[in-house]
Amino acid sequence: MVSVIDFIVQLVTSIVTLVRTFLFEVFLGVDPLTAVLFLFGGGLTTAVVLYFTYLTLGALVNQLTGLGSSARESSPNRPAQ
Incomplete structure (x- = not known):
C-alpha cells in the first residue's frame, strides 16, 4: 500500500x-518564433482568465453584499398624483 x-x-x-x-x-x-508565439498566447490566455475571474468575483460580491457600482439604490418615494 x-x-x-x-x-x-x-x-x-x-x-x-x-x-x-x-x-x-x-x-x-x-524555433524562436514558435517559442515567442507560445509565450504570447499563454500571456493572453492568462490575462483573459484573470479578467473574467475579476468580473465573476465582483458579480458575486455584488450579489451577496449589495456593494458595487451596479448596486440598487433606494429610490425616493414619489408624491401621489
Missing part, C-alpha cells in the same frame, strides 16, 4: 519531470 508521503514524493517528482520534459524537449526544441 502506498503511503501519503510516498504519493506526495511521487507527485512532486512527476511534476518536476513534466516541467523539465516540456521545457527542454517541447519549448526549447523549436
